[in-house]
Amino acid sequence: MPKEILAKKHPDDDLIRVDRMPHIWCPGCGIGIVMKCYIKAIKESGIPPERHVVVSGIGCSSRLPGYVNIDSYHTTHGRAIPFAIGMNIVKPELEITVIAGDGDLITIGGNHFIHAIRRNHDINVVLINNFIYGMTGGQHGATTPIGSKTSSAPYGTIDNPFNIPLLAASLGAPFVARWTTFHVRQLTDAMLKAMKVNGLAFIEVLSPCPTQYGKDNSFPTGLDMMRYFKKMCVINHEADLRTVDIDLKSGKPIIIGNFIHKEKPSYNDMERKLIEGIMKEMKSHG
Amino acid sequence: MTERLLPPGKYFIQGNIACAEAALIAGCRFFAGYPITPSSEILEWMSYRLPQVGGYFIQMEDEIASIMAVLGASNAGIKSMTATSGPGFSLMQEGIGFGMMTETPCVVVNVQRGGPSTGIPTLVGQGDVMQAKWGSHGDYEAIVYVPNSVQEMFDLTIKAFNASEEYRQPVILLADQVVSHMYGPLVIPPYEEIKIVNRKLPCVPPSIPDFKPFDARYEVPPMALAGMGYRVHVTGLTHDERGYPHYTHEVSTWCVQHLVSKVRNNAKKIWEVERFMLEGADIVVITYGITSRPSYQAVKMARSEGIKAGMLRLITLWPFPDEIVKKVSEQAKVLVVPEINMGQMIHPVKEVAECIVVGLSWAPGAVPTPDIILDMIRSVSR
Numbered sequence: 067m068p069k070e071i072l073a074k075k076h077p078d079d080d081l082i083r084v085d086r087m088p089h090i091w092c093p094g095c096g097i098g099i100v101m102k103c104y105i106k107a108i109k110e111s112g113i114p115p116e117r118h119v120v121v122s123g124i125g126c127s128s129r130l131p132g133y134v135n136i137d138s139y140h141t142t143h144g145r146a147i148p149f150a151i152g153m154n155i156v157k158p159e160l161e162i163t164v165i166a167g168d169g170d171l172i173t174i175g176g177n178h179f180i181h182a183i184r185r186n187h188d189i190n191v192v193l194i195n196n197f198i199y200g201m202t203g204g205q206h207g208a209t210t211p212i213g214s215k216t217s218s219a220p221y222g223t224i225d226n227p228f229n230i231p232l233l234a235a236s237l238g239a240p241f242v243a244r245w246t247t248f249h250v251r252q253l254t255d256a257m258l259k260a261m262k263v264n265g266l267a268f269i270e271v272l273s274p275c276p277t278q279y280g281k282d283n284s285f286p287t288g289l290d291m292m293r294y295f296k297k298m299c300v301i302n303h304e305a306d307l308r309t310v311d312i313d314l315k316s317g318k319p320i321i322i323g324n325f326i327h328k329e330k331p332s333y334n335d336m337e338r339k340l341i342e343g344i345m346k347e348m349k350s351h352g
Numbered sequence: 353m354t355e356r357l358l359p360p361g362k363y364f365i366q367g368n369i370a371c372a373e374a375a376l377i378a379g380c381r382f383f384a385g386y387p388i389t390p391s392s393e394i395l396e397w398m399s400y401r402l403p404q405v406g407g408y409f410i411q412m413e414d415e416i417a418s419i420m421a422v423l424g425a426s427n428a429g430i431k432s433m434t435a436t437s438g439p440g441f442s443l444m445q446e447g448i449g450f451g452m453m454t455e456t457p458c459v460v461v462n463v464q465r466g467g468p469s470t471g472i473p474t475l476v477g478q479g480d481v482m483q484a485k486w487g488s489h490g491d492y493e494a495i496v497y498v499p500n501s502v503q504e505m506f507d508l509t510i511k512a513f514n515a516s517e518e519y520r521q522p523v524i525l526l527a528d529q530v531v532s533h534m535y536g537p538l539v540i541p542p543y544e545e546i547k548i549v550n551r552k553l554p555c556v557p558p559s560i561p562d563f564k565p566f567d568a569r570y571e572v573p574p575m576a577l578a579g580m581g582y583r584v585h586v587t588g589l590t591h592d593e594r595g596y597p598h599y600t601h602e603v604s605t606w607c608v609q610h611l612v613s614k615v616r617n618n619a620k621k622i623w624e625v626e627r628f629m630l631e632g633a634d635i636v637v638i639t640y641g642i643t644s645r646p647s648y649q650a651v652k653m654a655r656s657e658g659i660k661a662g663m664l665r666l667i668t669l670w671p672f673p674d675e676i677v678k679k680v681s682e683q684a685k686v687l688v689v690p691e692i693n694m695g696q697m698i699h700p701v702k703e704v705a706e707c708i709v710v711g712l713s714w715a716p717g718a719v720p721t722p723d724i725i726l727d728m729i730r731s732v733s734r
Contacts, residue, residue, distance in 0.1 A: 083585070086596060116558075116581040121424075132585055132597065137578045139427065140587035141420065142450050148384075148417035152424030152432070153578055155408045156382050160428070160579050181413040337408070344403045348356075 081105045081115060083135050090129055094280075094288020096247035096273030100194055101130050103250055104165065107257035108136070111161065119162045121150040123175060126201045126275075127167035127194040144175030147182045150189045158188060158334050161261055168195040168209040172228055176208065183237040186265040188332040192257065193230065193268070196275035197314070204278035211314045215282040229311040234268045235326055241267035242326040244310070247274065248295040249322065256324055265332040272312070272320065283314070295320065356405050360540045367505040367532040368393035368435075371461060371525065372401065374509035375433050377540075378548060380459070381407035382432040384421035386414055386440060389473045390529040391463035394435035415440035419447030422458045426451075427586065429577040431513060435461035438480055439470065441487070448522050449488030450588045452611060455566070455573070457516035457523075457551055459509070464528040464641075466716030476529040477716030478641055478692035484524050485670045491608045493615035495523045495622060496670040498641040502536035508667070514549035515622060519614055520572050526669065528692075530642045530719060551575050558582045564593040568606065571614050615671055624667035625676055629655060633662025634685040635729050638677065638701050640666040642719050643690050650725035659733045669697065674704045681705040686732040690725050692716055708732075 076082065082105070091097050108118050118136045122128035124143035131138035141149045146164045154162050164171070171179055171193045182189070198216060199205040205218040209230070213222045234242045241263040245253040253271060260267030274280060274291035285291040294314070303323040310321040358373040365373075372394050375383075383398040385391075395411065402409040408425070412418040415436050422432040436444060441462040451458055466472030467479045485494045495515050497508040509525055516523040552574040556563065558581030565584040567573045576582035589597035590607050598604075615622070626644075629651050630636065639647045644665045654661035664680050666673060677700075681687055687705055689698040690712035698711040712728050714720045 083596075115583075117579060119578050132587065135583050137583055138585045139424075139578075140585070140589065141423075142446050142588055145416060145420040145447065145450075148412060148420035149424035149427075151410070151412075151417075152382065152384060152421030152426075153428045154424075155410060155421075156425045156430040156432075157428040157579055177413055178417050181417070341403050341406075348404060 078102070078105050081108060081135050083133050086133055089133055091126060092277040094274060094276040095126070096196065096288065097127050097130060097194055099247040099250060100165070100192065100253070100271050100273065101133060103254040103257060104130070104163065104192070105134065106254045107261065110254075110258055111261050113161050113261065117159065117161055119153065119160050121146045121153070121162060121164045123166040123170035124201075125167040125170045125199070127165065127196075128170055130165050144170050145178065146170070147175060147178040147189070147191065151182060151187045154187055154189050155334070155337070163190040163192060165192045165194065167200070168193060168197065169199045169207040172230055173208040180233070180237055183234055183239045183266050183268065185333045186238065186240065186330060188265055188334050190257070190260040190263070190267045191269070193270050194273050195230070195270055196273045196279060198275050198279035200275050200278045211312060213315065214279070227312070229307070230270050231310050231325055232307040235307050238330065239268050239326060240265040240328050240330040243268070243324040244270040244272070244322045246272040246295040246299060246320070246322060248292050248299070259324065259327065263327075264335070265330050354543055358540060360542045363538040363540070364535060365502060365538045366393060367499070367502045367527065367534050367536070368463070369397050370502045370506040370538050371435070371509045371527070371532070372397040374506040375459065375513065376401060376405055376407070377543070377546060378510045378513035379431045379550070380433045380513065381405070382422065382425040382430045383407070383434065384410045384412050384418040384425070384432070385434045385436065386412055386418050388437045388440045390465055390532055391435045391437045391461060393532070394461060415443040416447060419444040419451070419460065423447060423451050423454070423456045426456045426458045427578050431457070431517070433459040433461065435463065437463050437465050437473070438467045438477070441480060441483065445487040449490060449492070451522040452488065452492035453588045454586050455520040455575070457520050459512045459516055459523055459525060461509075461525045461527060463532040464526065472717045474529065475717045476642060476692060476719055478528060478643065479696070479716060480526065481669055481691070481693065482696045484526050491612055492521070493612045494670045495519065495521070495615060496526050496668065497524070498526045498667060498669050499531055500641055500644045500665065501531065502534055502538050505531060506538055506540070510546060510548070514547060517549045517551040518572065519618070520551060520575060526641070528642050553577070554582065565595045566591065566593045568593050568610070571617065619671040622668055622671055623673040623676065625673055626665040626667060628663040628665065630662035630664065630680065632660050633683070634660040635662070635688060635733055636680050636684045637661065637663040637688045637690065637725065637729070638666070638697070639663060639690055640669055640697065643692060646720055646722040647690060647725055649722035650729060653722060653726050654729045657730070659729060661729050666697070672700045674700065677701055678704040678706065681707045686710060688712060688725070688728055688732060690714065690720055690728070692719065
């Protein structure tokens with residue numbers, strides 16, 4: 067316990083469930099930084115907190131909604147996106163952000179991820195990629211760089227990870243970005259952009275997990291990976307997304323940026339148009 | 353809004369269509385589903401009808417997504433439904449458990465077909481009756497209605513919505529291929545005669561400090577919806593009244609006891625059975641769903657042969673109407689339980705029966721004829 071209390075209230079306390087502190091995240095974890103950026107984006111969005119909803123699945127990252135003081139839904143593993151879609155379709159006035167981990171959104175939940183982008187539902191998806199299953203004890207997933215040592219790959223992984231921005235872009239997402247927990251201003255800005263996007267806005271956030279990924283893969287502390295992000299990241303908004311895969315080993319730069327930002331009708335737009343057409347036809351037929 | 357709903361009157365209609373129209377009358381305005389035989393007509397009809405009544409339809413990428421979208425829509429305050437069959441019902445189990453834990457109302461229609469696995473997609477089965485109760489992991493109390501006619505596809509769909517809204521949980525309409533594909537008479541009474549239940553919403557303002565979304569003072573807590581300003585936290589983790597995760601045994605005890613007791617305490621209100629020729633019956637056929645239809649005939653034939661046969665039809669399988677079955681068994685010599693599975697509902701019957709219980713296990717793919725049930729009645733009467 068600290069002997070001296072420097073401030074009685076954090077400026078973000080109104081959007082934090084202070085009664086749930088301390089949180090579960092380990093020292094050096096990046097998820098808290100993403101939470102701070104999200105809270106800042108909520109405040110700057112001009113949308114009242116009552117209209118913001120955060121939805122997650124299962125895992126360390128998916129605990130984030132439990133600490134944010136807005137309507138928050140902590141669903142099942144990999145299924146945050148379809149839950150958010152149901153909510154978005156019937157209440158499009160809600161600003162729904164899905165925040166979950168790589169294992170959740172792109173490994174077990176990969177099917178929902180691709181179809182949600184294909185249909186272009188008006189939700190924001192923030193994928194916190196720490197390259198590992200943290201909560202279950204450091205097993206690899208579909209984002210773990212090849213050759214990584216994990217608790218279920220003691221001899222190193224042999225399967226290729228996803229290049230997620232390329233995947234999202236190939237499905238036609240109107241907004242695709244990648245930042246890291248080192249780039250807090252740019253990440254907050256990307257979240258604000260995402261909230262204004264009509265359709266599915268996707269942000270990949272690279273985040274350190276010293277406890278479960280870093281320890282066996284040359285990033286023993288959170289700071290080690292933050293330094294790596296600082297050193298290796300190259301901002302290129304116009305990057306050829308075929309080249310933005312991550313290996314964390316060969317000295318290859320990590321390409322980050324707001325890669326895609328375009329206008330595209332959302333699923334809700336298409337549905338509204340469809341319903342208007344049906345109503346018009348029904349009226350003309352009495 | 354009753355505009356563009358199926359008007360009161362007499363119809364000759366398919367079971368699945370009766371179910372879909374009933375859902376609309378019950379107030380369902382969101383459907384998410386994935387095509388699967390023999391339930392697809394519900395999905396197709398909803399895709400045609402929901403936009404006409406100001407509702408929303410979406411065909412999802414699988415059944416897991418379908419149930420989750422339904423739960424998301426319901427948490428935003430819209431009555432929601434999905435429909436599937438065995439393989440899809442298996443995929444939905446985790447989502448159903450999430451709905452139970454988060455106390456989210458919705459209706460899941462499972463049109464049973466032959467199983468296990470892909471089984472016989474186009475033909476009848478009753479193999480999901482235990483799954484309907486025990487399918488998702490952990491403790492909860494399922495509410496399961498089993499229709500045996502087109503009229504009941506309509507009536508029980510409305511009751512399923514009402515129960516889901518009243519008890520704040522997923523409720524299952526457990527149909528089967530024959531009842532769902534059957535064309536039959538349907539009477540829709542005047543709307544004012546149809547009881548419609550809507551979930552209770554919080555009556556305190558969102559500004560109240562320490563609002564508890566799962567307030568223990570209520571048997572069924574009023575439901576704070578997304579966007580109302582209550583800033584709820586809803587989780588599938590074991591949680592306290594505030595909705596916050598807690599792993600103490602004290603909180604776990606409260607949480608699971610709350611989930612089961614809201615149904616257990618009201619079981620007698622939820623139970624529905626049909627009694628048929630039970631006066632002085634020595635041999636009672638305990639039946640449900642499509643198997644009840646040849647059973648009426650078999651009981652009548654047995655009576656004409658001088659055998660004192662009767663029938664008790666379970667309309668709610670779960671909660672199991674144990675006291676009613678027990679009472680019937682006290683006056684009977686033998687209970688006969690015909691079912692299109694290898695013996696499932698015979699177990700809860702045996703658990704309470706005060707007389708001999710004999711099963712009639714019939715493999716999926718066909719409904720047993722009255723003769724087969726009659727033969728069983730004859731053989732146990734000797």
